[in-house]
Amino acid sequence: MKDYERYDGLGLADLVKTRAVTAKELLTAAVARIEARNPAVNAVVNRMYDRAEATIAAGLPPGPFAGVPYLLKDLGVYYTGTVTSSGSAFFRDAIADHDSEIVARLKRAGLVILGKTNTSEFGLSTSVEPKLFGPTRNPWNLEFSAGGSSGGAAAAVASGMLPVAHATDGGGSIRIPASCCGLFGLKPTRARTPLGPDFGEGWSGMGVGHAVTRSVRDSAALLDVTAGPDVGDPYWAPPPGGPYLAEVGVDPGRLRIAFTTKAWSGHPVDADCVAAVLASAKLCESLGHCVAEASPFIDEELHNKARRVVIGANTRTTLEARGKALGREPRPDDVETFTWAAAESGRELTASDYAGAIRVLHQVGRVVGRFFTRYDVLLTPTMCEPPYKLGVLSMSGNDPQTYLQALLGTIAFTSLFNTAGNPAMSVPLHWSASGLPVGVQFAAPFGDEATLLRLGSQLEAARPWVDRRPPRH
Structure with a gap:
C-alpha cells in the first residue's frame, strides 16, 4: 500500500470500512515499515506479527479503528501472553495472564x-x-x-510505521516525546483512562495513559474509546459533555490564554523554546483569543521534593513485588543505577514522609486550580530545550544526583500538570534552525479536554503539521 502514510488512524479505518483496503493489507504495510525503519530508530522491541494476523483472521469488532495497526508501550499495561518488561531486565520474563482494561477497550475499538x-x-x-x-x-x-x-511510541509514529501508538505520562512522558518528534501528544485528566485491574492509580495519581498521534482527531477518537472508569476504580474524572471527536473542529470561542516562558524551577529556557511560545501566543491572538503573560506561583523545590518521595516509594514497591514473585530480594545489578537509587530512597521513607508529600502535591493542585478560575488555557514550552543528544540522560551512565538534575530540567514545564491532574497537550508548532521539532504545551482546567481539542484542531488548521516529515521518513 504505497499511500499508507498519507492517512491518520481514522483515515485508515475508513479505507477498511469502505473495503478500499483490508486489515491484512494495513498490517502488511505497517510490518514492512517497521522492518525497514526500526533498525535505525529502535522504536519497536517486541514484534507480535503472527498474533496480529490471528486477530484479523478471527474477525475484528466493528469499532471506529477497525483494522488499524497499533503498538502498545512496554510499560504500565498488560496484554495476555506477552511480556511487559517495563524497559527492565528484572521484568524481562514477566508474562501477563490477562489484559489491562485499557487494552481490552483498544481491542474492542478494532485496533490490531x-x-x-x-x-x-x-x-x-x-x-x-x-x-x-x-x-x-x-x-x-x-x-x-x-x-x-514514550519515546519508542513517538519514534514509531514519526518515522511512519503507523499513525497512532499507545503512550503513558507520569511527568511528561506523552508530551515530551511528542515535542521531540513533531507529533500531537495529549495527556488526559487524572483518572480519565483506567489503569485497572492491576492499579487504581499510577504514581499516586500522577500517571495516566493515552497516545501519541499525528492528528488531533485521532487523539480525540482514541480518548472516546478508552475514557471512563473501570469497575472498582478509587476515583474517576468528571464525565465529558459529549464525544471528544465531536469537539474537533468546533470553534473554541474567545479563550483567555495565559502564557509564560519562565520555568517554575528557574531552569534556563532555550531561545528556540521561548521563540516557539511567543510565536504560538501571536498565532492564538491572531485567531481571536485574549492572550496575556501570566503564570501560577509554584514552589518548585517543594513540589519536586514531594514528587521524588512518591516516585521513590512507588519504585521500591515495584521492585519488592517483583522480588517476591521471583522468590528473592532485589539487587542493585537487577536494575539501572538511577532506578536503584530511587528505590533506595523509597526504602528509607517513613509513612509520615509519604503522607506529607501527598499533602504538598494536593496543595500544588489547589494553586493550579485557582489559576484556572482566571484563565481558560496556559501556554508554556513543552520542554526547556529542543531535543537533546543521546547519552545526556543515561540512567546508568551518570551519577544519580547529576542525572536527577538533568532530568528535572526536562520536566520543568510538564510535571506540574501530572501533579495537579489537569489535561495538557504538546502541539508541534515550531522547528529549530537545525530542523528539530520544538513543541509547545497548552494546559486547561481539570476535566476540560474539550477545550484543548477544540483549540488543538484550530491550531492544526491554522498551522498544519501533518506534511512535516523527518528526513528518514
Whole structure:
C-alpha cells in the first residue's frame, strides 16, 4: 500500500470500512515499515506479527479503528501472553495472564496490536535508553533522543510505521516525546483512562495513559474509546459533555490564554523554546483569543521534593513485588543505577514522609486550580530545550544526583500538570534552525479536554503539521 502514510488512524479505518483496503493489507504495510525503519530508530522491541494476523483472521469488532495497526508501550499495561518488561531486565520474563482494561477497550475499538515499543526503565527517564533494549533514536536526527518515556511510541509514529501508538505520562512522558518528534501528544485528566485491574492509580495519581498521534482527531477518537472508569476504580474524572471527536473542529470561542516562558524551577529556557511560545501566543491572538503573560506561583523545590518521595516509594514497591514473585530480594545489578537509587530512597521513607508529600502535591493542585478560575488555557514550552543528544540522560551512565538534575530540567514545564491532574497537550508548532521539532504545551482546567481539542484542531488548521516529515521518513 504505497499511500499508507498519507492517512491518520481514522483515515485508515475508513479505507477498511469502505473495503478500499483490508486489515491484512494495513498490517502488511505497517510490518514492512517497521522492518525497514526500526533498525535505525529502535522504536519497536517486541514484534507480535503472527498474533496480529490471528486477530484479523478471527474477525475484528466493528469499532471506529477497525483494522488499524497499533503498538502498545512496554510499560504500565498488560496484554495476555506477552511480556511487559517495563524497559527492565528484572521484568524481562514477566508474562501477563490477562489484559489491562485499557487494552481490552483498544481491542474492542478494532485496533490490531502488532507489537510493543521501547521505554526507559519504569518510565524514570525522559530519554529512552534502557540497558535491556538500547536507545531509541529520533527520526529527525539519529544522534538525538526521541524523548521519553514514550519515546519508542513517538519514534514509531514519526518515522511512519503507523499513525497512532499507545503512550503513558507520569511527568511528561506523552508530551515530551511528542515535542521531540513533531507529533500531537495529549495527556488526559487524572483518572480519565483506567489503569485497572492491576492499579487504581499510577504514581499516586500522577500517571495516566493515552497516545501519541499525528492528528488531533485521532487523539480525540482514541480518548472516546478508552475514557471512563473501570469497575472498582478509587476515583474517576468528571464525565465529558459529549464525544471528544465531536469537539474537533468546533470553534473554541474567545479563550483567555495565559502564557509564560519562565520555568517554575528557574531552569534556563532555550531561545528556540521561548521563540516557539511567543510565536504560538501571536498565532492564538491572531485567531481571536485574549492572550496575556501570566503564570501560577509554584514552589518548585517543594513540589519536586514531594514528587521524588512518591516516585521513590512507588519504585521500591515495584521492585519488592517483583522480588517476591521471583522468590528473592532485589539487587542493585537487577536494575539501572538511577532506578536503584530511587528505590533506595523509597526504602528509607517513613509513612509520615509519604503522607506529607501527598499533602504538598494536593496543595500544588489547589494553586493550579485557582489559576484556572482566571484563565481558560496556559501556554508554556513543552520542554526547556529542543531535543537533546543521546547519552545526556543515561540512567546508568551518570551519577544519580547529576542525572536527577538533568532530568528535572526536562520536566520543568510538564510535571506540574501530572501533579495537579489537569489535561495538557504538546502541539508541534515550531522547528529549530537545525530542523528539530520544538513543541509547545497548552494546559486547561481539570476535566476540560474539550477545550484543548477544540483549540488543538484550530491550531492544526491554522498551522498544519501533518506534511512535516523527518528526513528518514
